[in-house]
Amino acid sequence: MDSFARRVRYLRISVTDRCNYRCSYCMPVELEDQLVFQPRAAVLTFEEITRLVRIFAGLGVRKVRLTGGEPTIRKGIVELVRQVRDVGGIEQVVMTTNGHLLDELAAPLRAAGLDAVNVSLDTLDPARFHAVTGRGELARVLAGIDAAIAAGLDVKTNAVAMTGVNDGELAALCTDAWARGATPRFIEHMPMSGGALYHVAQITAQAIRDAIEAVHGRLTVAGGDRADAGPARYWQLAADPTRRVGIISAMTEHFCDDCNRLRLTATGDLHACLGHDDATSLRDVLRAGGSDADVVAAIDRSVTGKRAGHDFALDGTGGPVKHMIGIGG
Numbered sequence: 386m387d388s389f390a391r392r393v394r395y396l397r398i399s400v401t402d403r404c405n406y407r408c409s410y411c412m413p414v415e416l417e418d419q420l421v422f423q424p425r426a427a428v429l430t431f432e433e434i435t436r437l438v439r440i441f442a443g444l445g446v447r448k449v450r451l452t453g454g455e456p457t458i459r460k461g462i463v464e465l466v467r468q469v470r471d472v473g474g475i476e477q478v479v480m481t482t483n484g485h486l487l488d489e490l491a492a493p494l495r496a497a498g499l500d501a502v503n504v505s506l507d508t509l510d511p512a513r514f515h516a517v518t519g520r521g522e523l524a525r526v527l528a529g530i531d532a533a534i535a536a537g538l539d540v541k542t543n544a545v546a547m548t549g550v551n552d553g554e555l556a557a558l559c560t561d562a563w564a565r566g567a568t569p570r571f572i573e574h575m576p577m578s579g580g581a582l583y584h585v586a587q588i589t590a591q592a593i594r595d596a597i598e599a600v601h602g603r604l605t606v607a608g609g610d611r612a613d614a615g616p617a618r619y620w621q622l623a624a625d626p627t628r629r630v631g632i633i634s635a636m637t638e639h640f641c642d643d644c645n646r647l648r649l650t651a652t653g654d655l656h657a658c659l660g661h662d663d664a665t666s667l668r669d670v671l672r673a674g675g676s677d678a679d680v681v682a683a684i685d686r687s688v689t690g691k692r693a694g695h696d697f698a699l700d701g702t703g704g705p706v707k708h709m710i711g712i713g714g
């Protein structure tokens with residue numbers, strides 16, 4: 386429990402700081418020179434990750450999300466899912482992925498115990514998809530989504546809403562996701578990287594809902610979603626409550642008051658907030674031969690220092706210097 390009485394149940398773990406895509410809002414080509422990918426030795430091993438998950442589970446964490454960079458490019462990712470799933474107390478293991486390798490990996494990941502995937506999908510136009518992601522192939526990602534659904538994974542799609550990029554496609558992204566059996570979600574663009582990649586013409590959560598309602602009819606608040614333990618607020622079509630849509634509105638309708646999350650980077654830095662740069666190295670404690678109690682003390686310091694909220698501002702200021710690619714969303 387942090388000093389604002391928020392109970393931490395959910396740990397997001399970046400398993401690699403590398404990525405096979407170069408999304409314009411996350412890790413664009415212009416930033417490539419400034420980003421130093423961590424050497425292998427600096428990155429937590431599976432044993433270190435699993436030990437930390439066990440310690441977090443002992444403190445009350447119940448849900449783990451594996452993210453990146455791109456988690457599916459970490460060698461042995463299926464085995465890591467299995468190891469994390471086997472930790473007592475962990476009830477849910479999920480992943481956020483760009484979907485590029487999901488066609489081959491969905492079934493093994495499911496067999497290893499993965500419960501759900503969130504797949505980034507900003508546009509349904511192949512050329513635009515390639516432009517936004519720098520390297521992406523839309524057809525592969527759509528095949529990955531279908532494979533994940535066929536494998537029995539719960540699938541949500543994630544689109545960062547961007548003026549001039551996908552603002553004309555928000556309703557179509559819903560139609561496509563629903564047809565595949567996935568739940569579409571939209572994310573307000575957040576000013577990471579010191580605001581360097583931020584498009585100031587923010588599409589607000591309200592504008593996202595308006596665009597969807599203009600095509601699909603009235604949306605009503607969907608109940609019971611906080612059990613999902615994530616940041617999205619869910620809506621459903623008034624005419625068909627099975628058609629749901631999630632909106633992650635960090636900018637205009639922020640959800641810091643019920644934040645239940647911590648984030649661990651690939652190199653073992655524990656970040657209590659996405660929107661601030663302060664972090665506590667758990668890797669240093671582990672590699673100095675620290676006991677579980679030493680790790681708990683470091684986690685405790687981080688959780689006690691968890692801020693009331695982020696300072697993201699609509700003009701692109703107030704965000705952290707850190708890059709989204711390093712923290713994983």
Ligand code: SAM
Binds near residue numbers: 505544574
């Ligand atoms: N590579 C994986 C993927 O793309 O899903 C996992 C890591 S990625 C950083 C996690 C999520 O963060 C993605 O859904 C991505 O769209 C989102 N994201 C990246 N940069 C963002 C930004 N500046 N604002 C809002 N969401 C962002």
Ligand code: SF4
Binds near residue numbers: 406453454455482709
């Ligand atoms: Fe890679 Fe995901 Fe960032 Fe795109 S959003 S560059 S796929 S980490």
